[in-house]
Amino acid sequence: MADTRVIADPLPLAVARRSATTRTRFRKRTLFLVAYLVFAILPVYWMVNMSFKTNEEILGVFSLWPREFTFANYLTIFGDASWYSGYINSLIYVIMNMAMSLLVALPAAYAFSRYSFIGDKHVFFWLLTNRMTPPAIFLLPFFQLYTTLGLMDTHIAVALAHLVFNVPLAVWILEGFMSGVPREIDETAYIDGYSFPRFFLTIFVPLIKAGIGVAAFFCFMFSWVELLMARTLTSVNAKPIVAVMTRTVSAAGMDWGVLAAAGVLTIVPGAIVIWFVRHYIAKGFAMGRV
């Protein structure tokens, strides 16, 4: 690293010679990016487009934008408690799951990044194996377990079930970030007389803020999008929006407009979450000291 300062001086000639080729490369990249973005946006645009149409227009005319612009589909959702409570239920268990995952993953990730202890590597891989268990396997046992405990149809049941895949991921991500923090910081703090909890909360946690943000993002994401377990463990009181969508719509025949509107609304919380974590992603992380 030390010698980079010496050679860091820009070489105007070389740079000028290169700028032409750099520019065409740059243009190619932009073209590729734009092409991908179109591919990424079109399906979503199509759903948004449908959500502002009446069912007659959806099935009758093929149009790239709504001819008879209507909010009726959204009003149906906001006017019906069985619809909008689905969003609230989903948000409740997702946030519970996020909090629980981070709470247990933080100390564990610290232990994995700082200490070696009997079975550490095995426990780490064992944790990962839980991320590999297909949710389909767990459906029946979960149903029995939570029925026995009287937790069926509660938010906490879904939040607990989603720990299976979120805790291992949170530990994995946080461990990567923590390994990037020099160990000297811990040692200095202990010499200065900090207790572990005080050091951890006041010094260490602020240092890995970005890691916590990224881990929270992934926990939110995987819990928000999951359908199979959430649907199995709930019936009325904690029924998530993803389950409301599958049932209401098929029972009432295909109401394409409302289905599209409900789909659009499921994207909104996610978009807000990305907006908050975009800085952490843009600032970059390498996961550990590679």
Added chain:
Amino acid sequence: MKTVDQKAWLLVLPVVVCVAFSAVLPLMTVMNYSVQDIISPQRRVFVGTEWFVAVMRDSELHDALVRQILFSLAVLAIQVPLGIALALSMPASGWRASAVLVLVAISLLIPWNVVGTIWQIFGRTDIGLLGASLAALGFDYNYTGDPLDAWLTVLVMDVWHWTPLVALLCYAGLRAIPDAYYQAARIDGASPFAVFRYIQLPKLRGVLMIAVLLRFMDSFMIYTEPFVLTGGGPGNATTFLSQYLTQKAVGQFDLGPAAAFSLIYFLIILLLCFVLYNWMLRVGQGDAAAQQAGHG
């Protein structure tokens, strides 16, 4: 070196308890089922390894497994290079970077059944943009009737859905590379490919490992999206392992065979991930060693 301290176990304990409750307990129930014939909740007969033998001989399962492996390989082969390319072409800073990040990431935060619904609509020849455009161009496209079309649609949907995960992780990895590396490369007159191969790729090792393993695991467990899009059809063309399992466990309520199947399924993923995990660790270390040697 890490300090040896057995008290660190206390910090790991909450995680172990949590995961034991929500994973080990259910897994034990599954094991219990897998060796019994459950005629009714009161009447159970111990049958030993009978279900395992039956599952291993199930030709539909073999087909689903082959489809699954092909699908996961296709997913990795497309999404990893595409994700890296996408990460390389995303702007590094400014409002453009923010906007592109949000646009790219959005498909990740759409619930999986909504993803299925979006593509179900998008691909329909009567009301969907993709289906209608393909039909207008003269293609005989029909994802509910033609196995190849169904396969391609599921694959394109998955590429659309998950490439951003690889891209986001790689993007974050790229941003963490100090500028000094690029300046040094410029002085040396390194070609863009050399910069990629010897600076960017090695630095992406950590994030790529997460991306590849996550993509492999999740594609191997895919259920909701194809279930909504094609329902596993036409015929069994897009029935992957999870869907076959759910059919057996919930649809036919064959608890014993379904449990035996679950365990075999789990062991397959475990084995493949173990191989992949260790291989990637090895490759990474090889690269790191080469770099060390280069510096020395």
